[in-house]
Amino acid sequence: VVEITEYVRDCYPRLVRRAYLLTGDRAAAEDLVQDCLTRCIDRTGRGSEVANLDAYLGRALVNAAISRWRRPAHTREVLTGTPAGGGMVGDLSEEVVERDRMWRALQAAPARQRAVLVLRYYEDLPEAEVAALLGVSVGTVRSQSSRGLARIRLAMSDSEPVGGRP
Amino acid sequence: MNQDVESRLRQMLAERAESIDPGDLHVELRTRPPGRTGWPGRVPVLVAATAAVVVVATLGAVAVNGHNTPSGPAPGASLSQSPTPGALVAPATQADALRLFFSTDRTWLRSGLGGPSFGGHVYTGVEVMGSSADGRHLYLWVLCEEFYLRNGVVQPGTGVSAPVLATVTGSGPSTRVTAWRMPLNGSRYAASIRAMFPLNMAELAINEKADPQPNDAQLAAQAARDLLGLPVAPKPTDTSAIANGITPSPQPPRTGGLFQVRQAPFGTSVWWVNNQWYGAVAGRWLGVYAGGPRTPGGGSVVYGAVRLISWPIDPNAPDQTQAEVGDFAPSPRVGSLTIKAVSSTTVTLTDPTGRTVSFDLVTHRFSG
Numbered sequence: 001v002v003e004i005t006e007y008v009r010d011c012y013p014r015l016v017r018r019a020y021l022l023t024g025d026r027a028a029a030e031d032l033v034q035d036c037l038t039r040c041i042d043r044t045g046r047g048s049e050v051a052n053l054d055a056y057l058g059r060a061l062v063n064a065a066i067s068r069w070r071r072p073a074h075t076r077e078v079l080t081g082t083p084a085g086g087g088m089v090g091d092l093s094e095e096v097v098e099r100d101r102m103w104r105a106l107q108a109a110p111a112r113q114r115a116v117l118v119l120r121y122y123e124d125l126p127e128a129e130v131a132a133l134l135g136v137s138v139g140t141v142r143s144q145s146s147r148g149l150a151r152i153r154l155a156m157s158d159s160e161p162v163g164g165r166p
Numbered sequence: 167m168n169q170d171v172e173s174r175l176r177q178m179l180a181e182r183a184e185s186i187d188p189g190d191l192h193v194e195l196r197t198r199p200p201g202r203t204g205w206p207g208r209v210p211v212l213v214a215a216t217a218a219v220v221v222v223a224t225l226g227a228v229a230v231n232g233h234n235t236p237s238g239p240a241p242g243a244s245l246s247q248s249p250t251p252g253a254l255v256a257p258a259t260q261a262d263a264l265r266l267f268f269s270t271d272r273t274w275l276r277s278g279l280g281g282p283s284f285g286g287h288v289y290t291g292v293e294v295m296g297s298s299a300d301g302r303h304l305y306l307w308v309l310c311e312e313f314y315l316r317n318g319v320v321q322p323g324t325g326v327s328a329p330v331l332a333t334v335t336g337s338g339p340s341t342r343v344t345a346w347r348m349p350l351n352g353s354r355y356a357a358s359i360r361a362m363f364p365l366n367m368a369e370l371a372i373n374e375k376a377d378p379q380p381n382d383a384q385l386a387a388q389a390a391r392d393l394l395g396l397p398v399a400p401k402p403t404d405t406s407a408i409a410n411g412i413t414p415s416p417q418p419p420r421t422g423g424l425f426q427v428r429q430a431p432f433g434t435s436v437w438w439v440n441n442q443w444y445g446a447v448a449g450r451w452l453g454v455y456a457g458g459p460r461t462p463g464g465g466s467v468v469y470g471a472v473r474l475i476s477w478p479i480d481p482n483a484p485d486q487t488q489a490e491v492g493d494f495a496p497s498p499r500v501g502s503l504t505i506k507a508v509s510s511t512t513v514t515l516t517d518p519t520g521r522t523v524s525f526d527l528v529t530h531r532f533s534g
Contacts, residue, residue, distance in 0.1 A: 024465065122179040149171050149172065
């Protein structure tokens with residue numbers, strides 16, 4: 001427990017950020033990290049050794065994020081409106097709009113594809129490591145990555161204004 | 167083109183990741199307190215500032231007591247924990263339950279449901295949403311907020327705001343709350359509330375249509391009074407208490423000032439609040455919430471803005487309806503705003519890059 005406490009103090013921000021990119025929602029990210037940590041502590045409390053905490057939690061986090069989207073759709077909160085805009089001034093800059101499109105496209109991607117993109121382009125993991133982490137072949141990582149990039153590219157060329165979709 | 171997409175994707179992911187700041191979170195591992203029941207030896211993790219989610223997750227490690235009556239909730243759908251025996255004596259009618267909550271120190275809530283993680287004091291608010299026909303179950307919305315003092319500033323600690331099912335036994339003065347239940351975590355949340363509460367109340371709870379009293383802002387104000395050594399105020403007025411024939415204490419004068427509190431009287435999943443200021447401006451009690459609108463799905467702040475809401479200055483005025491003055495953003499855009507100081511009617515705010523802007527509370531215009 002002491003070891004986990006120290007590890008969590010050091011790595012909590014990194015874990016939450018990774019979970020945030022995987023889920024697209026800060027609260028869900030914190031929830032996910034919390035669940036994984038509780039499971040890890042529970043495991044060590046039962047006497048099981050966790051040889052490499054970093055690898056264990058990294059894999060647990062990605063798997064939990066993917067599993068999360070297998071649950072029934074009606075249990076997910078989807079915001080349909082934009083915040084009240086009374087008194088707002090000016091328009092969003094083009095850059096912000098484009099990044100928002102990319103973010104939305106990433107969130108709309110299938111969970112495994114999103115995980116591949118996050119692990120490849122945020123974590124900068126080589127394809128072999130991503131494959132090992134997700135338990136898939138390197139070929140699958142390549143194809144998922146390619147489809148994911150195509151999705152992002154399409155979103156970047158999309159002319160629909162931000163806020164136009166639920 | 168591919169390289170360009172990859173590079174922009176990298177940049178977007180890095181920016182998004184950096185846009186959340188979990189660095190100030192405090193992590194504490196707790197072991198089972200001696201003598202507590204219903205805690206099967208696990209070591210839950212508490213992470214402050216994730217409030218309800220964390221407390222629910224923590225209680226998620228607690229065993230199910232399966233404590234039901236025929237008129238009560240469905241079995242196995244929610245988690246429960248026995249409070250300290252004898253901590254609460256509760257008559258089993260709704261009016262009596264209200265009286266109870268406005269007259270006791272709510273020890274069971276403070277010590278069991280929303281215990282402090284920063285060594286601070288836990289303040290509680292509650293709404294009694296209803297009771298079962300046999301009076302054995304109380305359907306509550308419970309708010310527990312910890313506040314503590316750091317460097318002379320009142321800081322929020324851990325907290326929980328969630329529907330709670332309290333089970334009572336006995337009758338009259340010997341009535342006791344024997345257990346409480348909270349909904350399950352994450353995707354099981356809504357289903358477990360439907361199992362705990364009658365349908366109409368469940369929908370209200372799922373949609374967070376609850377109004378615990380005192381509310382967040384009142385708890386923060388109370389904490390500021392207590393922790394900064396000001397006289398302790400009586401409990402605030404509650405309209406449901408009045409409806410049930412309970413004479414409340416008059417409200418104390420409102421407490422103004424800058425509060426490092428992120429809770430607000432609106433959904434912070436769509437509009438993020440970094441901090442807030444309260445004070446009298448132009449004949450109204452004004453709340454200034456600094457932060458900005460978030461991207462859909464509770465993401466990062468799109469641009470910095472302030473949101474103004476006002477109330478009557480007199481907290482005992484008959485009409486306490488809040489007026490939403492509006493949202494105001496500087497042009498050109500800046501990042502998520504935080505109030506740094508307020509002088510007369512001018513608010514000084516900064517964004518994460520250090521850019522400073524001023525906002526006039528009377529003209530509602532930005533400058534600088």
